[in-house]
Amino acid sequence: MKLYSYWRSSTSYRVRAALNLKRLSYEIVPVDLVAGVQRKEDYLTLNPGAGVPTLVLEDGTTLTQSLAILDYLDATWPEPQLIPFDPLQRARVLAAAHTVALDIHPVNNLRVLGELKTRFGATQDQLTDWMCHWMRLGFEALEAQLEENTPFVFGAVPDIADLCIIAQLYNARRWGLDLTHYPKLRGVEEACLALPEIAAAHPDQQPDAKVIS
């Protein structure tokens, strides 16, 4: 399989972690979002939404949208299971994942920041405030929902909610958000990064990672 991925993209991070946990082999094809490679014609043919990640299966089938890719991977290679079968448990896990994937990430991604600069002349400080505002709202909602005393969001093993959270926490640290008030989320981060499969999916471990001062 080929995964079109950008090192700092939290949606790519989610899928890299899932592929690693399921011990699937894949080749990373870096897509430089800062250079605008996602808007070139070649890439748009693969992914008309101009986003990452894109997963190309062995038979050439192309999958887009990180959560749809995670759903496919889980249905096809169910070990370890990332989305529970039980409808109610499934709804809870998805709701936690969606608190990151729908309420935080889409408002905080690179293309939104670009529009804030172009349309409203947003300064770097205003962008930082914008990023932190949405993370704070989402993290407060999550922190209120998470159970006590479990290393991962819903128990002893990571699921799709953990993958969304670990990727968003990378972003939070990058933007300097104070995480003091989210002890449960920090616990999830610690438990996730202790797993070599998730640690290997971290942005800094990617072939396209850049040293940024």
Added chain:
Amino acid sequence: MKLYSYWRSSTSYRVRAALNLKRLSYEIVPVDLVAGVQRKEDYLTLNPGAGVPTLVLEDGTTLTQSLAILDYLDATWPEPQLIPFDPLQRARVLAAAHTVALDIHPVNNLRVLGELKTRFGATQDQLTDWMCHWMRLGFEALEAQLEENTPFVFGAVPDIADLCIIAQLYNARRWGLDLTHYPKLRGVEEACLALPEIAAAHPDQQPDAKVIS
């Protein structure tokens, strides 16, 4: 069941349509997003994310996040099926649904518009441009992916992608987006609204609908 819903919320519209298609009976509890009812303590206890919809099941179990609710409804009452079983077909349908639910809607909702006004002094024209920009990007990506000659997104019956699209098209019309270039999406809209179950979920048919000039 009780559905906490706001008439113009496209995430509420998706879930109302699913409940109607599955012929489930439910009571609508209006949540006035413009008046800020979603941030009152009572409501936050139900839904710490301060969003709509929230579905309360007969036994009092509370579900949040529209896509997680749709997943639960489909797993529990599979007729008519809104998310296919086949992993690949499922990934395609979810990717189309997510193009609306992750790429358009979160950047276009009421709370984002509020922050654009507060933080950047956005004018009404700037808000309209903002709304239309994200809809245009998402609709172009969708239009490029949809099959020809099927009334619904993926064939003869509506699925979760149709429900996301119909609700977003309501928003598009409300904001005056020119839909000329999206004939397939307009076809989906026509097919959806011809079904009484979806027509009954339309914002204008809700108990909390207001006549706005």
